[in-house]
Amino acid sequence: MNSEKKLHNCYWIYKVMDNTAVTTQQPSPGGQTPPKQLHSSGPVSVRNATESTEDREFLGRVVIDGFEGKYIHATNRESLPAMQTMFANHMRGRPPLFYERHFIAEYNGEKAGAIVLRYHGDSELFPGREEDLPPVGCCNTCGIILLEMAVPTDNPPGKCLIDMICVDTKFRGKGIGKVLLDMAEMDAKKRGCKEIFLWVSSTNRAKHLYERQGYTYKNKRTLCCCGMWCGTGEREIVRMEKVLE
Ligand SMILES: CC(C)(COP(=O)(O)OP(=O)(O)OC[C@H]1O[C@@H](n2cnc3c(N)ncnc32)[C@H](O)[C@@H]1OP(=O)(O)O)[C@@H](O)C(=O)NCCC(=O)NCCS
Numbered sequence: 001m002n003s004e005k006k007l008h009n010c011y012w013i014y015k016v017m018d019n020t021a022v023t024t025q026q027p028s029p030g031g032q033t034p035p036k037q038l039h040s041s042g043p044v045s046v047r048n049a050t051e052s053t054e055d056r057e058f059l060g061r062v063v064i065d066g067f068e069g070k071y072i073h074a075t076n077r078e079s080l081p082a083m084q085t086m087f088a089n090h091m092r093g094r095p096p097l098f099y100e101r102h103f104i105a106e107y108n109g110e111k112a113g114a115i116v117l118r119y120h121g122d123s124e125l126f127p128g129r130e131e132d133l134p135p136v137g138c139c140n141t142c143g144i145i146l147l148e149m150a151v152p153t154d155n156p157p158g159k160c161l162i163d164m165i166c167v168d169t170k171f172r173g174k175g176i177g178k179v180l181l182d183m184a185e186m187d188a189k190k191r192g193c194k195e196i197f198l199w200v201s202s203t204n205r206a207k208h209l210y211e212r213q214g215y216t217y218k219n220k221r222t223l224c225c226c227g228m229w230c231g232t233g234e235r236e237i238v239r240m241e242k243v244l245e
Pocket residue numbers: 033034066067165166167168171172173174175176177178179198199200201204205206207208209210
């Protein structure tokens with residue numbers, strides 16, 4: 001299905017929910033930080049992830065690389081390949097709706113980044129599975145469980161949570177993160193949400209990107225000892241949100 005909409009004076013040409021490419025506001029070819037010029041077509045396209053081995057392995061790699069610090073804190077550097085396998089396993093054998101929550105950005109046809117969205121009720125629809133956990137020993141398994149518990153994923157009706165956004169290091173600064181956020185907003189609106197939000201570490205410079213996209217700061221979570229610090233290695237995370245018009 002092809003649709004065309006005018007939004008903030010930029011045309012978004014997109015195809016939805018059938019695993020075909022999505023093109024939103026684009027950075028100039030070559031990339032700029034922040035992108036100064038936006039085109040209605042360009043090097044970045046976004047599509048739903050599939051259950052294919054290539055997509056699952058890419059997601060495992062880009063997510064674990066993007067959040068390497070947290071996974072090393074939860075386990076250790078040697079366990080990172082096992083963490084990638086865990087993420088790829090977690091993408092296997094899910095219902096179609098699950099893949100609609102995962103988007104892959106491609107830059108000139110090469111997989112470059114990903115965004116994972118969550119809506120109300122998703123935790124029940126897509127529960128964690130014991131069989132996805134890799135054999136990394138008791139302490140590391142505890143670390144993984146603590147990490148899962150420390151990151152808030154509760155999600156009230158009418159709100160879309162950006163669970164993860166990450167771009168391969170070699171593609172950063174080219175505007176792909178911005179296009180992924182545009183895509184997330186479009187998906188959230190389509191599903192009737194009035195707000196989109198995310199949690200970000202107070203020290204993560206990605207905050208600037210979210211501010212530029214119109215997100216504002218809401219409540220903070222500060223936990224020392226057995227909570228966020230144990231789980232993620234972060235001392236403080238901030239909720240940023242944007243009202244969708
Ligand atoms: C955050 C991220 C998805 C942005 O993707 P991107 O394609 O580089 O983003 P864009 O080119 O559209 O915008 C550039 C902005 O991204 C952010 N960014 C760039 N490199 C970053 C990095 N290594 N870590 C965190 N944020 C980064 C900055 O806000 C940058 O703007 P600035 O240069 O004015 O500070 C990407 O950098 C990434 O994967 N980081 C690691 C994972 C992460 O921290 N995710 C966010 C968790 S809430």
